[in-house]
Amino acid sequence: MKDVKTPPSAEGRGDTVSRRSLLGAALAAVTLAPGITLYAGPAAAAADGAKRWGLLIDTTRCDSGCSACVTACGAEHGWSDAGRARPDQAPQWVRKVDVRDPATGRTASLPIMCQHCAKPPCVDVCPTGASFKRADGIVLVDRHICIGCRYCMMACPYKARSFVHEPVTGQRPGSPRGMGTVEACNLCVTRVDAGGRPVCVDACAGAGRSAILFGDLDDPGSAISRRIREVAPARIRDDLRLDTGVYYQGI
Amino acid sequence: MARTKTAFATLDSRSSRFVRIAGLLAAVAAAGGAAALYMEHEGHVVTGMNNQIVWGLPHVFAIFLIVAASGALNVASIASVFGRTVYKPLAPLSGLLAAALLAGGLAVLVLDLGRPDRLTVAMTHFNFRSIFAWNVLLYSGFFAIVGVYLWTMLDRRMNRWTSAAGTGAFVWRLVLTTGTGSIFGFLVARETYHSAVMAPLFIAMSLSFGTAAFTLVVSALYRIEGRPLGDAVLGRLARLQAIFVAAVLYFVVIQHLTVAYTARGGALEAYLLGGPYAPMFWFVQILAGTVAPLVLLLRPEFNRDRRNRLLAAGLVLLGGLAQVYVIVIGGQAWPLELFPGREVTSAAFDGTLGSYDPTPAEFLLGIGGVAVSLLIVAVACAALRFLPESLADAAVDPHHARADA
Amino acid sequence: MTGVRTLLIALGLAAAAVTGVLAAGEGTAPSPAFRQWPGECVADAPFMRRNHMDLLKHQRDDTVHGGIRPANHSLNACVTCHAVKGDDGHPVTVADSRHFCRTCHDTTAVRVDCFSCHTSTPGVAK
Incomplete structure (x- = not known):
């Protein structure tokens, strides 16, 4: 069975966000199992490293x-x-x-x-x-x-x-x-x-x-x-x- | 010159004295466990701890036991690292007491967590910038290295490794106590703690508390079955004890001088030496825990009596507990300085001394940890041959024997 | 050696048996303790039964650390959709044995940690 994506490591969280938004743009929906989608649409990664x-x-x-x-x-x-x-x-x-x-x-x-x-x-x-x-x-x-x-x-x-x-x-x-x-x-x-x-x-x-x-x-x-x-x-x-x-x- | 091999024997676990002692310790440990359950169920609302004094009496006991633990290994270190054969028969007990005190202290520390059920989280999520996380590794490593050390001592085939394992354990315990002291020493926000002297202070404290705990435990264990315990051993420990008590006093003086020397430290020194925690500092830590033991151990008219040596060890532990209380509780009660030189007030106790009234549950949890440590020692001594059959002067010191002959 | 081999075979058989039981359970009707929930979830019931905890855990890390807050895998969405009305007409909290999460977790004896911090009822309008 395809597992749910493991949570990002504590160290890599900053860049995970940008990676995820790229992924989200490329694949509007990630297929998890037959008939199951992880993302119904591209989810917004709100924690933006360019902001403080x-x-x-x-x-x-x-x-x-x-x-x-x-x-x-x-x-x-x-x-x-x-x-x-x-x-x-x-x-x-x-x-x-x-x-x-x-x-x-x-x-x-x-x-x-x-x-x-x-x-x-x-x-x-x-x-x-x-x-x-x-x-x-x-x-x-x-x-x-x-x-x-x-x-x-x-x-x-x-x-x-x-x-x-x-x-x-x-x-x-x-x-x-x-x-x-x-x-x-x-x-x-x-x-x-x-x-x-x-x-x-x-x-x-x-x-x-x-x-x-x-x-x-x-x-x-x-x-x-x-x-x-x-x-x-x-x-x-x-x-x-x-x-x-x-x-x-x-x- | 060949020394006679020391004969080791277990304690008789069926003797009524042993059963009474072990039963009492188990009862106190169980009471501590019940207190922990109560605190976990009701929350820390049933403790005296609050948002100003976030670490309370359980931490005092836990830190006291953890500090004493690394010092209890001292006797073994002197035997294995510094090659003093007189201490060799006592080395296994020294290692055992060290591991047992650490286990008791950690039990209290863990059971005082807000979420003790998440201990696995603490074991699987590490933030390597945290001194706490280092300590998790240092404590686990201490058990492992003391375990190996005990193995090399108790298993004759492994004896040739004893010196190496002992040296490793000695270095490890110095690092461990440095870590414990640095939990406080690295806190930039708190002027009562932020000092590099915390690490050596804690090492001196560990040597003193550990030696005192060892003195009392070895005396108690030998009384259970009336095994011979000579003055050669206790006398040597007493001399070491005096040196260690003086070392602690030295670091305490240095710490206070460092604070007092700066202009801004004046108010803090007035608080430390004259505030609400000053009576505990002066009367328990300094008078009962430092001056009295030094007199008992150094003055010739007192120091030949074994009861005075045991009394001194007891006073050192009492003073030590007070010292940790003054450091942990007194240090937190001093308000944080948000605006240097200004007066600050708020509904959340800014600018005022924190107050802390420990509850019975906290005390039971702390004393329960002490009972756990002693119970481990008692049970281990009944299960394995940790104790020499005799610590009479002739048995431990061949020179002594020859002098008598 | 034979002892070890026997043990390994026994372990293998046990694992196969457990897997078989689990596989058989997947397609069959849920036990009476499972609530037959009317309406659509974010995924079909057998999948959710087995994977809801992973979805929630994944979502929890995304949300807390990345601020990613999609509507469909949040705990708030779960308790809102699956709210069970009590005698007073208001949704029951997890203290009530009729709470959706409890009907199953009580049966399987798995402790839910979520509600020590999260509310177990739908959000009230401000």
Whole structure:
């Protein structure tokens, strides 16, 4: 019996995508067994190695009274559960942080989520390769092979990841999450693959602030690249040289 | 000069003392297993662990046992690698204890995973950039190489390979403990860990904890059947123990000086030496686990009494457990520095010390691992001839015998 | 030597017998525990019965790592199409023994790991 194509190896994933799109173009349908087609049509390989998705957050438009991005993320991915007995075990895909400079008294408020590093420490330390970076720069947890060792949480400088401490039911269809595995901001990868933007970007605009800009950092002509050239934003813990994909203006 | 061959004999597994001890160990191990099942079923919500302190008491026990494991091999290394014949009769037990401690530690580590049912995933998916993945290989390799080493010692036809296997095991254990220390040392994000001194610190800790564990285990095993155990062996181990305790202290001092020297390290040192984990550091790790054993082992008025040597070994283990606790828990509780020099607050505990209250389930899992290790030793000593019939001074040290004659 | 040969022959016979049983089972009617599902699946039932796990696993790696999200081999498509309505008129979750996946997995005693993370019911409209 012809077997289903084996999954691509972790190392070769980047170029597998382009190979697959070539194949998909040549053969609109791959015959698996008599009468069975693997692809009904050419499937879009969404993780594009020519792109690097990122965010630019204008902290001058953000303030500590607003948490629209956090609320929207919790609703979109089904992780918000206020009023739990142990807030220290609460899931935290994105959080609002207030920063104050004791020397000048200047304050800023900003959301911190996975910074989608180009050189992510969580990916380096993950023993099974469950922590990985997609071709387009989005850092994800493959929870099918996450064993729940939490070493990535030890390694992340941003405390961006949380561990699911209890059984979960009623997950959102596009956002699987389960007990014993680690989770974090996935840059709304399902929306992005469908050509959309992360939900926090829309929520921030909906709250009348439009402080979050999403786009392709590798495209010099994109709105986000132009703004980054213009305003010279900072990145959190840039001294670690992790080349994060989330920029902050005004800190 | 021909030495008389050491005679080895198994422990009598039917003696009531052996049955009582093995039964107790099995009961504790079973309680640990039950705690693991409970944690796996309910999730880590029933532990004190959280998103700030992601590794808790089970990791403290696991790392303690794994570190002690490689040090327990020390006695065998001295015999096979450095050719000290006095330790030769003890070498098989040393190898056995090393493998048993590692097995107990790994059992705790694995059962504390979020998905222990996916152990096969950890065995089949390797990310070779991960120190954790290296450790999976180092631990498996340790069992293999200690197994071969034991074979060369226990099977007379294989004796000529003992030195080679012993050297291999010695090198392997140094690499293994370097790997364990580097789990912490390579974490750039955490200023409490990010230091190359973690690897040598862990090696010194392994020598100290392993020697203490070996001292206590060999004494306990010889008491079960009242076999003779002379001071020649325990006295030598006690002198080694003092050196190893001092070595650990040296690396601890170096580590603190490194932090304290920089301007930004001031707050961290104040936390380490005066914060919530400071009492455990000062009173358990330093006073009980370092100063007291050094006094007991070095002062002539104390160090001739065997009970003081055993007490010192026990204190070293207690202090060692506290030291691993301070490193693992205290190190994580220190907040990550997102914006150097600024004050940070959030609903997710940014800028505040993490808090951790271990639950009984976690303690049972950890102590269960200790019981598993000791049970393996007891059962193996009853099944195979690991223990010399006599470790009386005349039996282990011909010079001693001549001096007496 | 004869012992080894006998063992090999016995193993070969056993393998042949098992293969025969499996081959015979392929074309015949499913056991009562199998749900006779009305309507079309992405492939015919005997194929799906044997290969759904491979399709899902293949799709899972494509989706998670490559962002390839075709509609037909996704777990969400499975649970949407195969939803079983409970007494209250809503689709039952995998906690209910009538759930499509469970009717078979209970019989074959194969643990489904999917639903420890994925929802077992059709997606609700936002």
